[in-house]
Amino acid sequence: MTENRKDETELYESILNESIQEFEETHSHSEKEQKRIIKKGKNTAIRTNILISLAVLLLIVPVLTLSTYLYYAIGGKANNAIDVAAKTIYVTEPNMSLEEMEIESDIGFFSMSITFDVFKRIGREDYKAGDYEIYFAFDSPSFPERRMLLDRPMQEIPTIDTEWLVHPNASDPIGRSGEWNILKNLPDGTVGEVYLSLTELVEPKELEEKLGKEVQVRWLAVDTGFEEKQVDNEGVPVGVIGYPAQIDSTTWSPFNGREQSNEEVFMDILNLLEKNEETATKIARSKSLVLSERIAYLKEHGTQVYGAVVTGPVPELRKLENNELIRSIKVGEVKLWNWK
Known part of the structure; x- marks a missing residue:
């Protein structure tokens, strides 16, 4: 078993x-x-x-x-950024304009870049002066990339010694003789752009009357209480601000003269820029705008100008040397004859 x-x-x-x-x-x-x-x-x-x-x-x-x-x-952030950029150019860049209808914008991931051309009136025609590109990260802009096409561009960031328009009581780094000699040696068959610094503050209308009709006043440099010492309370150079002297009939220009005078539009723009001062300061060449103080000064003292940008035939511009109102000049752009 x-x-x-x-x-x-x-x-x-x-x-x-x-x-x-x-x-x-x-x-x-x-x-x-x-x-x-x-x-x-x-x-x-x-x-x-x-x-x-x-x-x-x-x-x-x-x-x-x-x-x-x-x-x-939401809230028109893109349109506001474009509006602030365009209007900063009008009031901080002498004799500079742009076509707001031609401003291009490109939206990225929580970013936006805008590009636009800028123009100068030399004689009777507008010439492309260059183009701007400004990058925004959310609402914060970078410093603009400027690609200028000018023969005599202004300083990228102006200082006391490089400012082209100078207050009557400020030291003048430009001097008379050198710039007048440039003007005298230009061909007669040309038109030019000249930056005028005055011997005294004057009303805008008074300036045009004293300069005569042979040249056209294009842009007015306005006294805002900081131009005499040329720096703000912290010692940062304060750049020129002003507005176009002539009505711009193009529909997109804020200075089209339809409802307000150019001086009134200028004040409205300053109020807009004050609310967006960080953006305006980045876009402007000047790194201090002190807009609240300047607006208060203008409301108290009114609008007086200490300088201007004029254009016209070179022979007529030479005659300004005999005008007692003119302290010094800076010659800007020069073009072939187009004075019709």
């Missing part, structure tokens, strides 16, 4: 061993095959991760783009 059980046990063990051996032979893989399987699994996992990442990105990009457009649209 015992022997029968022993035989049965040995039979079961034999069958079990054969089954295990058969299973191992059927399901075993070589080392090479195992590496291939592992590599295939890794590649599959990588492809899956890439596809998932692409799907997430494709979802995020339109969401971020839409969010950016909504950010600049």
Whole structure:
């Protein structure tokens, strides 16, 4: 009986061993095959991760783009940034204008860049003076990238010694003789742009009367209480501000004369820039605008000018040397005859 059980046990063990051996032979893989399987699994996992990442990105990009457009649209942030940039040019860049309808904007991820051309009136025609590109991260602008096409550009960031328009009571770094000699040696058949610094403060209308009709006054430099010492309370140079002397009939210009005088538009622009002074200061060449103090001064003392930009035939501009109102000049751009 015992022997029968022993035989049965040995039979079961034999069958079990054969089954295990058969299973191992059927399901075993070589080392090479195992590496291939592992590599295939890794590649599959990588492809899956890439596809998932692409799907997430494709979802995020339109969401971020839409969010950016909504950010600049709500409250008119984009339009306000463009408006501030354009009007800063009008009141801080002598004899400079732009076509607001031609300003281009490009929206990125919570950023915006605007580009526009600027123009100068020399004689009877407007000439492209260069172009600006300003990058905004949210509402904060970078310093503008200026690409100017001028023969005699103004200093990128003006200082006391490089300012072209000088108050009657301020030291004059320009001097008379050198610039007058430049004007005298220009050909008669040309038109030019000249920056005039005056011997005294005058009313805008009085200035035009004293200069005569042979030249055209293009831009007025306004006394705001800081031009005499030429620096703000912290010693930072304060740049010139002013406004166009002539009505601009183009529909996009704020100085189109339809509802307000140029002087009234000038004050409205200063009030706008005061509310956006950080942006205006970045865009302007001057790094201190002190607008609240200047606005208060103008409200108390009214508008008087200490300098101007004029244009006309070079022979007529030479005659200004005999005008007692003119303290010094700076010759700007010169073009071929176009005085019709």
